[in-house]
Amino acid sequence: PTNKMTYGERAAKHPNACASRLLSLMERKKTNLSLALDVTTKKEMLDIADKVGPYLCLLKTHIDIVDDFDQDLIEQLLVLAKKHDFMIFEDRKFADIGNTVKHQYGNGIYRIASWSDITNAHGVPGEGIITGLKEVGLPLGRGLLLLAEMSSKGALTYGEYTTQTIEMARRNQDFVMGFITQRCINEHPDEDFIAMTPGVGLDVTGDGLGQQYRTPRQVIVENGCDLIIVGRGIYGKGRDVQAEGRRYQEAGWSAYEERISQ
Ligand code: 5IU
Numbered sequence: 001p002t003n004k005m006t007y008g009e010r011a012a013k014h015p016n017a018c019a020s021r022l023l024s025l026m027e028r029k030k031t032n033l034s035l036a037l038d039v040t041t042k043k044e045m046l047d048i049a050d051k052v053g054p055y056l057c058l059l060k061t062h063i064d065i066v067d068d069f070d071q072d073l074i075e076q077l078l079v080l081a082k083k084h085d086f087m088i089f090e091d092r093k094f095a096d097i098g099n100t101v102k103h104q105y106g107n108g109i110y111r112i113a114s115w116s117d118i119t120n121a122h123g124v125p126g127e128g129i130i131t132g133l134k135e136v137g138l139p140l141g142r143g144l145l146l147l148a149e150m151s152s153k154g155a156l157t158y159g160e161y162t163t164q165t166i167e168m169a170r171r172n173q174d175f176v177m178g179f180i181t182q183r184c185i186n187e188h189p190d191e192d193f194i195a196m197t198p199g200v201g202l203d204v205t206g207d208g209l210g211q212q213y214r215t216p217r218q219v220i221v222e223n224g225c226d227l228i229i230v231g232r233g234i235y236g237k238g239r240d241v242q243a244e245g246r247r248y249q250e251a252g253w254s255a256y257e258e259r260i261s262q
Contacts, residue, residue: 001186001189002184002186002191002192002224002226003184003186003224003259003260004259004260004262005260006027006260007023007024007026007027007032007226007256008023008024008027010023010192011023011024011026011027012024013192014192015173015174016143016173016174016175016176016177017141017143018117018118018141018142018143018177019143019177019178019192019194021087021117022057022058022087022117022118022143022177022194023194025057025085025086025087026057026227028085029057029085029086030249030253031055031056031057031249031252031253032057032220032226032227032228032252032253032256033055033056033057033058033227033228033230033245033248033249033252034056034057034058034059034060034089034196034227034228034229034230035048035049035052035056035058035059035060035229035230035231035234035235035245036060036091036198036229036230036231037049037059037060037061037062037231037235038062038065038231038232039065039066039235040065040066040067041066041067041068042066042068042069042070042072042073045061045066045073045077046073046076046077046080048234048235048241049077049080050080050083050084051241051242051245052234052235052241052242052244052245053080053083053084053086054084054245055245055246055248055249056084056086056245056249057086057087057227058086058087058088058089058118058196058227059077059080059081059086059087059088059089060089060090060091060229061077061088061089061090061091061116062090062091063090063110063112064110069109069110074115077115078115087117087118088115088116088117088118089116089117089118089119089120089145090110090112090115090116090118090119091119091120092104092105092112092119092120092121093120093121093122093147094119094120094121094122094129094133095121095122095124095125095129096125096129097125097128097129097132098125098128098129098130098131098132098133099132100132101121101129101132101133102132102133102135102136105119105132105133105136105137106136113136113137113140113142114140116142117142117143118142118143118144118145118177119133119137119142119144119145120144120145120146120147120180121133121144121145121146121147122146122147123146123147123161123164123165123168124161126168127168127171127172130144130146130168130172130175130176133175134172134174134175137175138174138175142175143175143176143177143178144172144175144176144177145176145177145178145179145180145194145196146165146166146168146169146176146179146180147165147179147180148162148165148166148169148179148180148181148185149162149179149180149181149182149183150180151182151197151198151199151211151212151213152199152210152211152212153206153210153211153212154210165179166179166185169193170191176193177193177194178193178194178195178196178226179193179194179195179196180196180197180198181195181196181197181225182197182199182214182219182223182225183195183223183224183225184223184224184225184226194226194227195224195225195226195227196225196226196227196229197219197223197225197227197228197229198229198231199211199212199213199214199229200213200214200215200216200219200228200229200230200233200248201213201214201215201230201232201233202215202216202233202247202248202251203233204233207232213233215251216228216248216251216252216255217251217255217258219255220252220255220256220258220259221255221258221259221262224259227252228248228251228252230248233248234248
C-alpha cells in the first residue's frame with residue numbers, strides 16, 4: 001500500500017496530475033511540511049512565507065483574513081512559490097451547492113482558481129459541490145481535497161459522514177487528489193489519496209479554542225498520513241520562524257523515513 005511507497009514512486013504512477021506534481025516536489029525537496037499561514041497582514045504573510053519557504057512543499061493560505069489583501073499579494077506569493085519551489089493551497093472549505101461554489105472558486109475579488117494549486121471542500125452539500133468546482137478547476141490543472149476528518153474537539157466529521165465523503169472522492173479521482181484527515185484513508189491496492197493533516201505541534205496539545213495537536217511522528221508513522229500542516233507551531237508568538245520551519249521539516253521527514261523503512 002501507499003504507506004510503504006516513497007513519495008517519488010507514488011508521483012510516477014499517480015493518475016491525478018496535481019497530486020503527481022505535489023508528490024514529486026516532496027521527493028525532490030525532501031519535505032512533507034505544509035505551513036498554515038493564518039496571518040492578517042500582507043507584510044507578515046510575505047515575510048514568513050519567504051523565511052519558511054525553503055522547508056515547505058505547500059503553503060496553506062486563508063486569503064480572506066488578510067486586511068490589506070490586493071492582487072499584488074497574489075503576484076508576490078506566486079513569485080515566492082517559484083523562488084522556493086512550493087505549491088499553494090487555499091484552505092477555502094467550500095460548502096455550498098455546485099453552482100454557487102463554482103463562482104466562489106473562480107470569481108469575486110479572490111479568484112482562487114487562478115492562483116491556488118489546491119483547494120478543499122466539505123462533502124455536506126452532496127456530490128454537486130465537486131462537479132461545480134471541477135468545471136472551473138480541472139481545465140486549469142488544479143486539485144481538490146475533501147474534508148474527511150477535522151482536528152478540532154467535538155468535530156462532527158466521523159462515521160457515516162466520513163464514509164460517504166470518501167465514496168464521493170472515489171467517484172471523482174480525476175479532480176479529488178486527497179483528504180484533510182487524521183489518518184490514511186487508502187484501502188484498495190491501487191488507491192492513492194494524499195492524506196494531509198492539520199493539528200500538528202511538538203510543544204503544546206491544544207490552543208484553548210478547540211484545536212488538538214499531535215506530533216509529526218504520531219501523524220506520519222502511527223496514522224499513515226502524508227503531509228503535516230503546521231501553523232502556530234512555526235510562526236506563533238516569540239518563535240524563530242526559520243528555526244521552527246527547519247525543525248518541523250526535519251521531524252516530518254524523519255517520521256516519513258521511519259515509516260517507509262519499516
Ligand atoms: N485546520 C485545522 N483543523 C482542521 C482543518 C483545518 O486546524 O480539521 I479541515 C486548519 C486551521 C488552521 C490550520 O489554518 O489548519 C492549523 O493551524 P495551527 O497549527 O496554528 O493550529
